[in-house]
Amino acid sequence: MRITSDTVTDGIREQSFTIGEIPGVLWTPAGASGPRPLVLIGHGGGQHKKGWEVVSRAFPYVTTCGFAVAAIDAPGTGDRPEHPEIRRLVAEIQEREAAGLPFGPAWPALNETVAAQLIPDWRTTLDALRKLDHVGDRRPVGYYGLSAAGEMGIRLVAAEPRITAAVLGLVGSDWLIDTAARIRIPVEFLLQWDDDGNPRASVMRLFEALGSAEKTLHANPGGHFRVPAFEIDSSIRFFTRHLT
Template sequence: MYSAHFTAETSSNGVRERDFTVGEVPGVLWSPASGSDGAPLVLMGHSGGLHKRAPGILARAHHYVTSYGFTVAAIDAPGHGDRPRNAEDAQWVAALLQARAAGEPIGPIIADFNSSLAERAVPEWQATLDALQALSEIGTEAPIGYGGMTLGTATGLLLTAIEPRITAAAFGGVFVYEALIEAAGRITIPIELLLPWDDEEIDRQSGLALFDAFASKEKTLHAHPGRHNQVPRFEIDNSARFFLRHLGRTVTSPA
């Protein structure tokens, strides 16, 4: 079993930020500078082509920490951020760029690429969760949520379908393929799904089919204008309030 090895730490504006590694997987842990014992832990999966400190991850992490007292963790997906890309992943990226430049459909390529990445990332997230729960400030009793977009959703669906420690999840903007529909059918916890209504690359109907496939008794669909990389800022707080309802804990009243 791996443990979390902390490599760097900074603190500003009420947020304590620590770099860590679990095995060869790098991550970041954000928590209230005033202390976070027993606070809910929200795992955040980044989008394809991005990394653990992508602007969207940072914005959510800081908002969740300062407004709600959550602890937030993110790791680099295989071949992303500080992790080297293998030859097969490089071929997928080249095929994706070529198809996009030629105006050809990219959905099938991304679905295959995301499928491979997500399957590799799931055990890494489980090892990370094991390591974080071994920290006294988190422990095994802290409620756990998961949030992600695109690749983060593909990974999160597969992870949440088999991981009973996750008790609420927020997803969105994903290229849907059969394995994700199947995973959604095994998810019964409360979920929130963001659906970019005007996405030119992700079919709207597939998002609706994914929402319908969730076996959760409590599920909410948030449709908004724009593409999957144009999530309205107010949705950041909507997702935070979703986790607050299902995970608990707040330190300051949001404005």
């Protein structure tokens, strides 16, 4: 793990890092020492590790809860090199969308291509972060991810036993049903009632498949990008309850 920048602004320490070819960022309270809970945050499709949907969650987790928060770029985004197969699949999906056609097999193929690299990268990142004194290896770990990060999050949470609580949602992929059934940790799951890309019936079917004894469905009116700001406050309460 190599720290490429280390700055403090408004009480938040931001450390950019690379682990091999994995670019990431870690936020912690300024002057923090000793272990603390860690929350991993995934970003949306085509976005990056310091996008609005990441920092709008990360900063309150740091300032309100005292957590460490980390994000990494998915393959082909942010500071990652271009990924030819991902670029090809995205172009095919965009062409079909412009023609008013279903995404077809390119959509699950895109998710499988991203997951094949991103899930191992997240696990490698978790290994490295837990060696840092101001994160530590004995405190709980959470995951937050919606939309594409929800798709990847279900896969990651099912595979990674060190993650003990997760906020997921805005995804209704039928091919994740069996994976979701392997999840046993507490989950807060978000659904946007008017999300054209993720029909509510599909999202609720995936929520129902979760094997968690404790799971909560939050359904709000509006489209995919209209998640209410108060859901951030809810996630703070959720992670405080399960990580501290």
